[in-house]
Amino acid sequence: QVQLVESGGGLVQPGGSLRLSCQASGSTFAIDEMAWYRQAPGKERDLVAIISTDGTAKYKDSVKGRFTVTTNDGKNIAYLQMNNLKPEDTAVYYCSVRSTYGDYWGRGTQVTVSS
16 A cells, blocks of 8 residues: 655745645555646546656646646655646645555645735
């Protein structure tokens, strides 16, 4: 199994930046992909960004050029650097991994973009 803990959320003004972190523990050797999702109130959970172990990253269209997903060398921490944040980025952000043993989710961290 894989356990995930997100951190780095908070309140930021429009145009500001935040960096989210996702610490994975357990069977991290089995991780194939790490991803960030978000869910705004009353909306479905959407994929924001995903990165595979070879470093290939993909993004939701609305965050391209503003968000960057990376991992550490050990591939057990994922980061989501979010720049030029907009009010519509407000959501609970969840970390998820796809591994040999299945998909796992963190509990989420709140990001609020407001003046």
